[in-house]
Amino acid sequence: MAETELELQTDAVETEVENERRGMSLWAKLLAWGLVLGLLAVVAVQLVATQQGNVGPGEPAPNFTLTTFAGEEIGAAEMQGKIIVLNFWASWCKPCEQEAADLQTAWEMYEPSGEVLFLGADYVDTQIEASKYLEKFSITYPNGPDLGTRISQAFRIRGVPETYFIDKEGNLAYVKIGPFTTLAEITDIIDGLLDS
Template sequence: MTDHPPASPVSRRSVPLWAQILVWGFLLGLLVVLGIGLARVQRPVIAVGRAVPDFTLPLYEGYEYEGLRQVRLSDLRGRVVLVNFWASWCKPCESEAADLEAAWRLYQPTGQVVFLGVDYVDTPLEGLSYLVKFDITYPNGPDMGSRISAIFNREMGVPETYFIDRQGILRYIKIGPFASLAEIQAILDPLLER
């Protein structure tokens, strides 16, 4: 290898301003994306105590809400809403299906509570067989385009259940299946008393 002669004096032009702005802008952008990404992983998309953004759930035939083929969350103000995410391929969901249905039959006559079953990434055929199999009667529908689950949880793992109070504020999050009817009651009753 040869040695080079020392570099001859060059113009003292530093990094041009536009290049500096570009570099720092890129870096800042990268850090912001990483930071927000990290914050989203660490925090749930929606927190207890916050208002739930509005959504519309299309409903399966035979599982309408008061005869309607779709239901909007904002139309349910004044009532306590239980949103349950499930799927026919989800084994743990099966263990809570009977308790949820029992709770629905308990609270439906009061007219103060609405249960919404959201069928998360499922096929209609299998979803409907599941509803038939567990004799479920409350309103149920598919989460078209996974838009509703995206409101509640980025990394949805079924089953998950969200309790929304009469003012549309999220009050309780249950990850995983309910162990008993009593557990559901213990969450719902205080919400009804408010």
């Protein structure tokens, strides 16, 4: 019985409210859609950021300055007109050790010509360990820490080791993800760039 009464009461209220029924006001609509669009834009931005992937061959290489462990600054002026081999590595990175000796040998081959510059960017590493690593493989080409992970972010690297070859015009020519397995792999790429 009580149920019937209550239902009737609610119905009465319902009809009363019915009179003042109206849609959503315009500004509320605009605000709501603005919010939704804003949120979607945020998601879209994330997507764009992740879909980018590594900097690819053919694109102009990002500008960067490497401060070596010795304190020397290597910037655009030093790189001008040279083929740049930029290797990202770290002392904690086991695969990096596979290629370290080959990279050094290659450097010794090309250093006299002055046409090729090897650079090592030490990714997320501590200086003590890094020096030990450089010593262990007697690496002589300029190496320096990737301060503030700026260089690695500019190249959007995904891990170490990764090596970027930049041609004389400053365009990215070749990207190697993971370690080189042979010396020939490195020299083939550089010779190809020197020939063209």
